[in-house]
Amino acid sequence: xxxxxxxxxxxxxxxxxxWRNDVVAIWNLARMWYxxxxxxxxxxxxxxxxxxxxxxxxxxxRESMLDLGDYAYMLVGGAEILRGTWSDWTETDTATIKRYFxxxxxxxxxxxxxxxxxxxxxxxxALVSLGLMAIFNDDVEVLDSVVYQTRTLAHxxxxxxxxxxxxxxxxxxxxxxxxxxRALVMLAEALWSQGIDxxxxxxNRLLSAGEYFARVNELVSTTALPFGTTDAYYIADNTxxxxxxxxxxxxxxxxxxxxYVLRKGLQAPFIAQRRRWMPVDSTxxxxxxxxxxxxxxxxxxxxxxxxxxxxxxxxxxxxxxAVPAGKANYxxxxxxxxxxxxxxxxxxxxxxxxxxxxAISGNSAIIAKVESVENTSLSAKAGVMMRTSxxxxxxxxxxxxxxxxxxxxxxxxxxxxxxxxxxxxxxxIPDFNASYRVKLERMGNIITGYVSPxxxxxxxxxxxxxxxxxxxxxxxxxxxxxxxxxxxNHSAFSNVQITGGDGAALTVSPAAPAALIAxxxxxxxxxxxxxxxxxxxxxxxxxxxxxxxxxxxASNIKGSSYTDTxxxxxxxxxxxxxxxxxxxxxxxxxxxxxxxxxxxxxxATGGVANDSANDQSNAGAVFDHNSATEWFYSGVTGWLEYxxxxxxxxxxxxxxxxxDKVTRxxxxxxxxxxxxxxxxxxxxxxxxxxxxxxxxIKTYTxxxxxxxxxxxxxxxxxxxxTDFVGLGExxxxxxxxx
Numbered sequence: 109x110x111x112x113x114x115x116x117x118x119x120x121x122x123x124x125x126x127w128r129n130d131v132v133a134i135w136n137l138a139r140m141w142y143x144x145x146x147x148x149x150x151x152x153x154x155x156x157x158x159x160x161x162x163x164x165x166x167x168x169x170r171e172s173m174l175d176l177g178d179y180a181y182m183l184v185g186g187a188e189i190l191r192g193t194w195s196d197w198t199e200t201d202t203a204t205i206k207r208y209f210x211x212x213x214x215x216x217x218x219x220x221x222x223x224x225x226x227x228x229x230x231x232x233x234a235l236v237s238l239g240l241m242a243i244f245n246d247d248v249e250v251l252d253s254v255v256y257q258t259r260t261l262a263h264x265x266x267x268x269x270x271x272x273x274x275x276x277x278x279x280x281x282x283x284x285x286x287x288x289x290r291a292l293v294m295l296a297e298a299l300w301s302q303g304i305d306x307x308x309x310x311x312n313r314l315l316s317a318g319e320y321f322a323r324v325n326e327l328v329s330t331t332a333l334p335f336g337t338t339d340a341y342y343i344a345d346n347t348x349x350x351x352x353x354x355x356x357x358x359x360x361x362x363x364x365x366x367x368y369v370l371r372k373g374l375q376a377p378f379i380a381q382r383r384r385w386m387p388v389d390s391t392x393x394x395x396x397x398x399x400x401x402x403x404x405x406x407x408x409x410x411x412x413x414x415x416x417x418x419x420x421x422x423x424x425x426x427x428x429x430a431v432p433a434g435k436a437n438y439x440x441x442x443x444x445x446x447x448x449x450x451x452x453x454x455x456x457x458x459x460x461x462x463x464x465x466x467a468i469s470g471n472s473a474i475i476a477k478v479e480s481v482e483n484t485s486l487s488a489k490a491g492v493m494m495r496t497s498x499x500x501x502x503x504x505x506x507x508x509x510x511x512x513x514x515x516x517x518x519x520x521x522x523x524x525x526x527x528x529x530x531x532x533x534x535x536x537i538p539d540f541n542a543s544y545r546v547k548l549e550r551m552g553n554i555i556t557g558y559v560s561p562x563x564x565x566x567x568x569x570x571x572x573x574x575x576x577x578x579x580x581x582x583x584x585x586x587x588x589x590x591x592x593x594x595x596x597n598h599s600a601f602s603n604v605q606i607t608g609g610d611g612a613a614l615t616v617s618p619a620a621p622a623a624l625i626a627x628x629x630x631x632x633x634x635x636x637x638x639x640x641x642x643x644x645x646x647x648x649x650x651x652x653x654x655x656x657x658x659x660x661x662a663s664n665i666k667g668s669s670y671t672d673t674x675x676x677x678x679x680x681x682x683x684x685x686x687x688x689x690x691x692x693x694x695x696x697x698x699x700x701x702x703x704x705x706x707x708x709x710x711x712a713t714g715g716v717a718n719d720s721a722n723d724q725s726n727a728g729a730v731f732d733h734n735s736a737t738e739w740f741y742s743g744v745t746g747w748l749e750y751x752x753x754x755x756x757x758x759x760x761x762x763x764x765x766x767x768d769k770v771t772r773x774x775x776x777x778x779x780x781x782x783x784x785x786x787x788x789x790x791x792x793x794x795x796x797x798x799x800x801x802x803x804x805i806k807t808y809t810x811x812x813x814x815x816x817x818x819x820x821x822x823x824x825x826x827x828x829x830t831d832f833v834g835l836g837e838x839x840x841x842x843x844x845x846x
Contacts, residue, residue, distance in 0.1 A: 177233020231264025434462025522572030563641030
């Protein structure tokens with residue numbers, strides 16, 4: 109036992125590793141108790157847990173929530189195992205742990221209060237920590253808050269995503285992307301155990317997030333759209349695609365597979381592909397299932413404010429001595445609001461502008477596409493604003509496009525994670541000449557600012573809290589500041605929508621969906637696309653040749669997903685999607701393709717493994733369906749053999765590289781079959797094979813499959829090592845029968 113200590117801190121680190129190591133020990137000992145029923149394990153686990161619970165009084169540091177989120181499933185999981193399965197656990201023990209969670213660890217999970225979570229993975233880790241401890245503590249109030257925040261906070265939860273499955277950290281790097289995904293999925297699984305289904309939210313958003321992550325890291329060419337968080341807005345994918353850390357994502361991807369494939373009967377083709385090679389380790393095996401028929405109930409409808417177009421009804425005011433007097437005019441033939449305004453500046457504590465507004469009670473939102481900003485100053489800006497009053501200096505939030513070709517954001521006098529300066533940012537945007545869209549949304553006392561290239565792919569880049577007293581009515585509208593007071597700036601806005609608008613604007617045809625994702629299922633091709641602003645429905649088009657000609661296979665689709673079930677396995681299909689409203693139909697989306705294929709199953713189970721050294725134990729390591737174990741063979745040539753005990757027709761086989769030296773990987777080999785163990789038929793020959801990654805899977809087709817009892821991999825060369833051959837897995841596959 110490394111502790112306990114009264115104080116633990118992360119960033120700066122103090123007694124952190126003793127706490128981490130003891131949490132892992134609690135987790136391992138509790139599981140060993142469960143699997144062996146040896147009381148000694150439970151006693152030791154309880155001793156460590158209670159020692160910390162009765163000693164530690166502080167968990168501090170700027171990043172306390174990160175460790176608590178990373179280790180929550182082990183700490184709470186260990187405590188739950190003891191409470192739920194060990195008869196010597198007492199009510200006093202439970203009360204002690206509940207106090208420890210409530211008074212020490214839960215405050216450290218969200219040290220900045222209410223919505224003030226760090227961006228993306230940081231906030232998701234805070235939520236999973238709070239959620240798991242609230243479940244142990246039977247704290248319904250905290251758990252309800254966690255569920256609401258997970259479903260509504262657009263900078264950390266399920267809404268920190270887009271239609272094709274990108275999460276906020278997906279363009280930061282794949283490690284942090286994995287961290288955000290793992291935290292959200294771990295929380296979703298814990299909530300499912302309480303009868304709450306957030307997996308269903310936003311059209312099965314966690315399935316699309318898992319599939320996107322798996323697809324990118326299986327190195328399948330995948331569209332990335334500009335996206336981000338309150339930390340950063342990313343306009344290009346420069347991440348380390350092909351990431352294999354964290355067991356390849358074996359915990360969240362297995363949980364997603366369980367949730368959607370086993371429980372809901374959906375398909376997850378890229379996760380299934382990744383599961384074929386992902387190692388099974390001392391933790392991830394806990395999340396592997398064969399079947400799951402449990403159920404849960406989706407949450408209630410969320411109070412996300414809707415918007416519609418506005419052509420009249422705005423009021424105008426000049427704030428902070430802005431001159432000359434500004435004005436606004438809607439040009440119905442163009443569908444454009446022209447707004448003129450002076451003003452010194454609205455950046456930071458400045459508040460001098462022309463504001464065109466409506467007073468709105470309750471939850472509300474406004475969106476606008478900034479078409480142009482007159483060059484009255486390099487800092488001139490036009491955008492959207494929310495404020496608690498019309499007085500200069502009132503608490504407010506704004507998102508605007510500046511003449512510098514950036515989106516600027518500011519939340520003066522609102523409570524912002526990281527302080528006011530953290531909320532003041534200038535964000536680079538792609539292709540400024542194409543204009544950009546900005547949005548503000550008020551839900552309760554939380555205001556969120558967004559940016560988007562298209563009006564649907566909204567990234568939450570600023571979040572602030574209105575501190576009390578919170579007014580029921582706030583002022584919502586368009587803002588212009590010339591940053592050359594005494595001179596009017598003429599700026600143009602299109603696609604302006606607001607809560608309670610009149611809906612009378614000119615309808616224009618929607619743009620093509622910006623991205624389409626097609627997945628190679630078994631007898632199906634699941635499709636997801638980024639929705640188009642103003643679209644009412646979508647049409648799916650398909651071809652069997654790249655570029656068409658296309659035929660329509662589905663129309664009048666109301667959402668942004670569709671599953672094509674009229675496919676033949678082995679045929680490659682090319683898809684595009686168009687968007688439609690009363691004004692017309694868009695151009696086609698970018699094309700994506702998929703080749704559906706029969707699901708493969710590794711049938712090398714229940715038989716006898718051997719090798720050319722007659723070491724059945726060593727040989728068995730490549731037939732245990734776990735790439736983390738290894739056949740480590742002394743010699744540079746040799747064979748592996750599998751005896752089914754009966755005849756089987758193997759149609760495919762695979763090799764997975766071990767976590768060993770590249771030079772020990774097999775290079776040349778023959779796959780052979782036999783029905784007596786002595787007369788062998790060569791089924792496939794490979795030469796000059798190389799594995800560029802550890803745990804890399806290579807799958808080979810047997811040209812003329814036939815029934816054999818024995819299968820042998822006869823290795824004639826490795827990749828250069830002078831002493832050994834190493835192999836992670838040797839899989840023997842057939843197709844799943846429908």
